Amino acid sequence: MCGICGILNLALEPVAHRERIDAMSARLEHRGPDSHGKFELPHLALAIRRLSIIDLETGDQPLANETGEVTLVFNGEIYNYRELRAQLLDRGHRFKTRADGEVIAHLYEEQGPDFVCELNGMFAIALWDDRAKRLILARDRAGEKPLYYWRGDRTLVFGSEIKALFAYPGISRQIDAEALAQYFFYGYFPAPRSVYAAIRKLPAAHRMVVERGEIRIDAYWRLQNYLRRPGLPPVSTGWEERALAEALRVRLRDAAISRLVSDVPLGVFLSGGIDSSTLVAIMSELTPGNVNTFSVAFPQKSFNEEPYANLVARRFRTHHHVLAADESTLREGLDVLADHLDEPVADPAVIPTYLLSRFARNHIKVALSGEGSDELFGGYPTYMGAQLAEYYLRLPRILRHQFFDRLKRFLPVSSTAVPKGLFLRRFLTHAERDPAERHQIWFGMFSPAELDQLFTPEWKGPSPASSVIFLPLERVLEGARFDDTLAEMLYLDFRMYLEDNLLVKIDRASMACSLELRTPYLDHRLVEFAAALPASLKVRHFGLKYLLKKAVEKWLPHEVVYRQKRGFSVPIASWMRRGLKPLLDETLAEEKLRRDGLFNVAFVRRLLTEHWSGRADHRKTLWTLLCFQLWYDRWGKG
Numbered sequence: 001m002c003g004i005c006g007i008l009n010l011a012l013e014p015v016a017h018r019e020r021i022d023a024m025s026a027r028l029e030h031r032g033p034d035s036h037g038k039f040e041l042p043h044l045a046l047a048i049r050r051l052s053i054i055d056l057e058t059g060d061q062p063l064a065n066e067t068g069e070v071t072l073v074f075n076g077e078i079y080n081y082r083e084l085r086a087q088l089l090d091r092g093h094r095f096k097t098r099a100d101g102e103v104i105a106h107l108y109e110e111q112g113p114d115f116v117c118e119l120n121g122m123f124a125i126a127l128w129d130d131r132a133k134r135l136i137l138a139r140d141r142a143g144e145k146p147l148y149y150w151r152g153d154r155t156l157v158f159g160s161e162i163k164a165l166f167a168y169p170g171i172s173r174q175i176d177a178e179a180l181a182q183y184f185f186y187g188y189f190p191a192p193r194s195v196y197a198a199i200r201k202l203p204a205a206h207r208m209v210v211e212r213g214e215i216r217i218d219a220y221w222r223l224q225n226y227l228r229r230p231g232l233p234p235v236s237t238g239w240e241e242r243a244l245a246e247a248l249r250v251r252l253r254d255a256a257i258s259r260l261v262s263d264v265p266l267g268v269f270l271s272g273g274i275d276s277s278t279l280v281a282i283m284s285e286l287t288p289g290n291v292n293t294f295s296v297a298f299p300q301k302s303f304n305e306e307p308y309a310n311l312v313a314r315r316f317r318t319h320h321h322v323l324a325a326d327e328s329t330l331r332e333g334l335d336v337l338a339d340h341l342d343e344p345v346a347d348p349a350v351i352p353t354y355l356l357s358r359f360a361r362n363h364i365k366v367a368l369s370g371e372g373s374d375e376l377f378g379g380y381p382t383y384m385g386a387q388l389a390e391y392y393l394r395l396p397r398i399l400r401h402q403f404f405d406r407l408k409r410f411l412p413v414s415s416t417a418v419p420k421g422l423f424l425r426r427f428l429t430h431a432e433r434d435p436a437e438r439h440q441i442w443f444g445m446f447s448p449a450e451l452d453q454l455f456t457p458e459w460k461g462p463s464p465a466s467s468v469i470f471l472p473l474e475r476v477l478e479g480a481r482f483d484d485t486l487a488e489m490l491y492l493d494f495r496m497y498l499e500d501n502l503l504v505k506i507d508r509a510s511m512a513c514s515l516e517l518r519t520p521y522l523d524h525r526l527v528e529f530a531a532a533l534p535a536s537l538k539v540r541h542f543g544l545k546y547l548l549k550k551a552v553e554k555w556l557p558h559e560v561v562y563r564q565k566r567g568f569s570v571p572i573a574s575w576m577r578r579g580l581k582p583l584l585d586e587t588l589a590e591e592k593l594r595r596d597g598l599f600n601v602a603f604v605r606r607l608l609t610e611h612w613s614g615r616a617d618h619r620k621t622l623w624t625l626l627c628f629q630l631w632y633d634r635w636g637k638g
Contacts, residue, residue, distance in 0.1 A: 002061070002075040003028025003049040003511075004147075005159035006126050007168065008135055010213045012043045016155065021045035023167040028160055030340070031075070031511045037061045039071050039128070044135070046126055048073040051365075051514055052264075065105040066094050069130045072108075074101050075160055076123035076145045077518065079258040084118060100261075108136075113209055116220050120258065120524060124160060124202075135210040141221045142372065142522040143191075143204025143499040146507060150199050156210060161508075162199060162342040172198045175636065177461035178468045184454060187346035187445045187624055188501040190472035195343045195636075204499045221524070223494060224480040226531040227487065235534055241550065244537065247529070248551040255523035256282040259368060266366035267292030269356060269517075270320070272308025274545065274552060274561055275370030275379075279520060281555040283368070284316040293318040294360045294367065296325050296352045300571045308560055315557055323359040325352055327579035330570060334630075340512040344631040346445060346624040347505050348570040354509035361513045371502050372521035375494040376530035377548040378486070378538030379565060382442045386486050387542060389431045389438070435485045436473050436492060443497065445624040453603045472496060486535035494527075573619040577612055584608065584622065587629045596632070599625070 005024040009015045018040065025036060025047035032049030039046045039062040048061040064071045078084070081100035084107065089095070093106040100121075107115035108127060113136055116125070122144035127136045137158060139147050149158040150171050157168045165171055179193035189195055191203040202208055205221040235241060256279055260266065268283060270276045270293040283291045293313050297306035306322060313320035333351040341350070360367055374380050430441045441447060446454060448466035455461055462468045476495045482488040503519075510517040520526075537547040549561050576584055586592075588608065593601045604625065610616040 002051055002073075003031030003160040003164070004047070004073045004075050004124060004126055005164045006046040006073070006135075006157070007044070008156045008210060009043040010154050010156060010210065010215075012133060013154070014042045015045060017169055018045050020168050021047050024157075024159060024164040025049055027164045027167055030514060031160060033514050035060050037073070039073070041128075041130075044128060046071070046073050046128065048075075051516060061099075061101065063097070063099060063102045063105055065109055070105045070108055070127065071130070072101065072104055072125060072127040074104060074123050074125040074127075076121055076125075076140065077259075077261075077516070078103060078119055078121040078123065079261060079523075080120040082261075113207060114220070116207055122518070122522070126158065133211065136207060137202055137210075138207040138220070139202050139204050141205045141223075141524045142494075142503065142519075142527070144503050144507065144519060144522060146504065147202045148194060148199055149202060149208070151215065156215070158202075162194065162196070165199060172196070173636070174198065177459070178471075181451065181455075181462055181465040181468050182472060183344060183346070183628065184446045184451055184465070184624055185444050185448070185469040186440065186472075186496070186501070187620075188497075188504065189343060190476075190496055190500050195631075223491065223527070223531055226528040227480065227491065228483045228532050228534055230481055230483050232483070232534070235537060241537070241547070244533065245547060245551040248547060249554075251523075251526045251529055252278060252520070252551065253282055255520040255526045256368070257286065258523065259518040259520045260286070262366050264365040265292070265363065266368065267294055267360060267364045268318075268368045269293075269360070269370070270295045270309045270312060270318075271370070272305045272310070272312055272560065273370070273563070273565065274549065274556065275373040275521065276368075277308075277312045277556050277560050278552045279368045279370060280312055280316050280318060281552070284318065289317040291316065291318040292360075292364055293320045294323070294356055294363075295320070296323050296356050298325055298571060300574070308563060311557060312560060321359065321363065323356055325355055327575055329355060330575070331579065331583070337509070337512070338630050338634050340508055341627075341631060342635050343504075344628045345501065345505055345508070346620075346627045347501055348572050348623055350505045350509050351570055353506055354512055357510040357513040357515045357517070361515045364515075366516045366518060367510075369506060369517045369519050370521060371506060371519045372494075372498060372527075373545075373548065375490060375498045376521060376527060377545045378490060378535070379545050380443075380493070381544075381565070382439060383486060383489060383539045383544065384542045385427050385442055386435065386439065386489050387539060388427070389435075390485070392431055436477065436488060437470055439489045439492060440470070440473065443493075445620045450621065453600055456597055456600055459598050484535055486539055490535065490538065491531075572623050573611075573617055576619065576622060577614070581612065584626055587626055587633070588622075598632075 007015050007021055028049045032051040034052040035050045037048045037060055050061055061073050062071050078100040081103045084103040088106045095102055107118055116138045122140045124145040124147040125138045146160055148162050150165055157165050159165050174197045176193055176197040179189050183189050191201045194201055206217055206219050209216045268279050270280055295306055295309035330351050333355045337354055426442050430438050451466050452464040455465055506517050540546040553561055588604055590601050593599050607618045607621055611618040611622055
């Protein structure tokens, strides 16, 4: 794992401020504290901060081919590099190192920009071809590794994090008003936008080719190409299900084993849920009694998953390490992350992810994590909502409205990890909307109506703010066809929530501690297999992860496989009424918000008052506001 950055003059003239490459690289030192490398030409500068995982002695970057005409820096890991290396050696290529990234240079010699299609891994790559005078930037298929860029009149600047780009002079810090409205709806910034109008993200599974002064961006892999075709017959026999479960087991093992390649110690982030427990089972099969596991324990029972994690750790005789997290620990993590999150992320799980990463880094340098399983195999309660909506919408409209009016008076205000009352209110309010929009509202932070109350008339954003929030859906859904509504929801979550929220969260939290996190469920072979499965094998009879549970029953205790999902979260609802209340009150103070001129002060104060009094559960809206305002105070004012 590393941090990369670069500067290119598009006309191949001497780069202005080329000396700033060192300052850019220095801002990424936390991503790679082990070594620093640099490659410079009059019109180009590339730099790398390396966290050494494979080939500790000779694997420093930049890397090159035999002639030195192809030079690259990259962040991530190539898991199939041994197979690729053997094939390249057979075809006459010569290697200088044992590093996984060197195969990239030789693959490029043979295939040009299509080299990226051969890679199984997580990566952000910057490759320079001196003969063709061509720069290629590329990201992995799921978007595990980040890459941001800025284009000026004659200059392209890029890096693993936004903070590196701002070491280059002249890049505007003006906030992207449309992207900001989308942040308060989704809780993150959907690609390709960032919080800044001048800075973009290279989307997952895309490459940028810069040649002859022109920039071309295209997708080299599309998840929609692997989706189950509409109209296929259902899987109808027990034999077919058993065969698919066995095929899934094989692919899970292959994906996990491929991610164990390392020259440094590794472990597993263990929540006690089915995803991380499966990884522990596979690792323990290979090295019995020699697996390091790490979990977080919360004092609140409804959030604490440690009993399940401890059960799995005892079952597989792991070296289990537990971090106790209370409100003071979480507050410390929130304060530290303010310096690392140069773009707001409204996922409270970023705090325990950071704390667990820091804790684990004392023992290991690489950890496996279970991200991606929920989106591939149907793990979120909103998927049950999609099924329930089909039944609900069959009722006559007048009955639906009478049912809602009577029920909503009895829905509880909850501070638990899974707030059923909050979800049911959103479900009943928005069940009749377009399925894709409905799903995002159920999942999201501010509702469209709340969003239109949030901003001041003086803020030069879109009016109304709700007019732009569904634009990312149109981009992601373009050209995709689905077997049913549930398949569409799974696809959206993989392409948006996973790519732009969860993977951003684990990357920033782990790299703040110089820890590499690997996600076996995002092996593209496993992703392609899962995408082709019928949605009825993922969510069945309001049961989540049906086929995955069938596949891992042989490996895990029954009470782990069939426990209720909680998710890796933080008790923010109660925290904001107690220990976090002073920070919330100070950060969202009336005079302060009036000076900034972004938010409707009366609306924000009403949210605070209702939440503090217990009359409503505004955990999502207030946390999204707090995360933005903490970021804005640290990064957004220039």
